[in-house]
Amino acid sequence: MRAAVQKILQTLLDLQGVDIRLLEVRARLATLPKKTAEIDARVAAAKAAVEQSKASQLSNTKDRKKFELDVEQWKERVRKYRDQTSQVKTNEAYKALQHEVEMAEAEISKSEDRLLEQMVNAEEYDKRVKASEKDLKEVEDAARGQRSKIDAEKAAAEKDIAALEAERARAVAEIPENLLDHYDRIVRKHGGVALAEVRNEKCGACGMIVRPHVIQEMRRVQGENDQDLFHCETCTRILYYIEPSPAGAPASGPAQQASAAAAHGEC
Numbered sequence: 001m002r003a004a005v006q007k008i009l010q011t012l013l014d015l016q017g018v019d020i021r022l023l024e025v026r027a028r029l030a031t032l033p034k035k036t037a038e039i040d041a042r043v044a045a046a047k048a049a050v051e052q053s054k055a056s057q058l059s060n061t062k063d064r065k066k067f068e069l070d071v072e073q074w075k076e077r078v079r080k081y082r083d084q085t086s087q088v089k090t091n092e093a094y095k096a097l098q099h100e101v102e103m104a105e106a107e108i109s110k111s112e113d114r115l116l117e118q119m120v121n122a123e124e125y126d127k128r129v130k131a132s133e134k135d136l137k138e139v140e141d142a143a144r145g146q147r148s149k150i151d152a153e154k155a156a157a158e159k160d161i162a163a164l165e166a167e168r169a170r171a172v173a174e175i176p177e178n179l180l181d182h183y184d185r186i187v188r189k190h191g192g193v194a195l196a197e198v199r200n201e202k203c204g205a206c207g208m209i210v211r212p213h214v215i216q217e218m219r220r221v222q223g224e225n226d227q228d229l230f231h232c233e234t235c236t237r238i239l240y241y242i243e244p245s246p247a248g249a250p251a252s253g254p255a256q257q258a259s260a261a262a263a264h265g266e267c
């Protein structure tokens with residue numbers, strides 16, 4: 001009968017091992033969407049920078065066209081005023097036209113200054129567009145590598161999960177239903193760990209003292225059935241005790257890993 005309890009404990013320990021690995025793999029898998037979102041955000045920011053620099057470049061082009069047009073229109077007016085000058089009869093009218101010509105020439109000069117300024121700026125805008133496009137290409141190239149790495153991580157994690165779930169199904173098949181329910185309840189309560197090794201007369205999980213007579217019982221008493229497991233009185237985890245191996249002798253076999261027993265089960 002002792003062997004029966006040891007076998008159940010060993011199966012529970014195997015199950016716990018699988019569940020802990022499942023938790024690790026699922027945690028790994030859960031980090032991937034955030035990594036993908038960070039890559040997407042970097043690409044989006046680089047694209048926005050390109051659009052921004054192109055918008056500035058476009059606005060500069062429009063300004064230049066406008067100032068070029070202004071120059072042409074003021075020049076046209078000057079020509080018109082000069083034509084009219086030849087036809088005026090009075091000195092007053094002549095002076096008035098001269099004044100218009102001067103005003104128009106001042107406007108030409110102003111528009112030419114603005115045009116020149118925007119032509120100088122244009123070089124800077126062109127540089128910014130080229131730099132932002134180069135940056136976007138680098139970010140996109142890097143993102144491709146990062147995304148395929150994440151895809152590989154995801155595929156590996158999903159493969160691990162499938163293998164672990166198959167392993168879990170095999171372990172679960174060996175465990176009586178009521179014990180499995182109990183195990184699952186403790187797992188939910190304690191974030192994945194339902195079994196605790198008794199070490200130095202304490203529960204290996206919560207650290208509460210396990211009374212010596214309980215340990216003696218665990219070591220001595222043999223279970224009659226699968227309900228005869230010991231539990232920590234504080235955290236309710238299923239306790240197991242591993243007999244220390246004799247000095248110099250290496251620990252061996254699953255029977256030595258889990259030795260516990262009988263009669264105190266509350267579940």
Ligand SMILES: [Zn+2]
Pocket residue numbers: 196203204205206207208232233234235236237
């Ligand atoms: Zn405990």
